[in-house]
Amino acid sequence: MSSGFNSDVAVGSEVFHVQTEEYGEPQFNIVTLVYHGGRILHRRNSSYSDFAATPEYSEDALGERVEDQHRSVIEEVRTGIISIPRSAQAADTDESHGIRVRLLNANSWLAAGQATLDLQVLRRSDDAPIRDAQIEAYLSGPLEKTHFKARTGADGLAQLRFAVPNTASHGAELVIRADAGASEAIDEIRFVLRAKSKSGAPKAES
Numbered sequence: 001m002s003s004g005f006n007s008d009v010a011v012g013s014e015v016f017h018v019q020t021e022e023y024g025e026p027q028f029n030i031v032t033l034v035y036h037g038g039r040i041l042h043r044r045n046s047s048y049s050d051f052a053a054t055p056e057y058s059e060d061a062l063g064e065r066v067e068d069q070h071r072s073v074i075e076e077v078r079t080g081i082i083s084i085p086r087s088a089q090a091a092d093t094d095e096s097h098g099i100r101v102r103l104l105n106a107n108s109w110l111a112a113g114q115a116t117l118d119l120q121v122l123r124r125s126d127d128a129p130i131r132d133a134q135i136e137a138y139l140s141g142p143l144e145k146t147h148f149k150a151r152t153g154a155d156g157l158a159q160l161r162f163a164v165p166n167t168a169s170h171g172a173e174l175v176i177r178a179d180a181g182a183s184e185a186i187d188e189i190r191f192v193l194r195a196k197s198k199s200g201a202p203k204a205e206s
Contacts, residue, residue, distance in 0.1 A: 020070035101178035129156025
């Protein structure tokens, strides 16, 4: 991920969170998500595969596209083009709605620069495991491009293992997102990387 933006947008008494990220090869996508109350209200995907094959392509030009899409969606939120559906407003009062992703080894997932994420996706209403949910993990820092993915089994469990590079900066976030295939069935957790230890490996805090 070479560029990305996060903005909180206040509209009256409501606060929306707009997040735009660029996914490089092989996806070549710019993805913007609009959150309200922890749920995704709007998703916009823009492919730039054709643009990437032209002489005009550069990291700066791509960054401008990412920023333009981010600002465009913010404007649609502010003008009411993207608003809170009645169904979503009702769901905001129902804590049992949707799914939740759990990091089962929250106190030990990072050791000596190696991440091992033991994850489970459950339905909020009854804690039933969610099968075949997609889990994605990535570092939010500007130098990190690799996204790690897995799908849950019948027990709702999945594991991701990967090296956390020493280039991961203090304050960067590990983002873990679970998607059960519907806009209301998404959950996300984040961990902030702290300063490096003497061994050179980053540490983490939730």
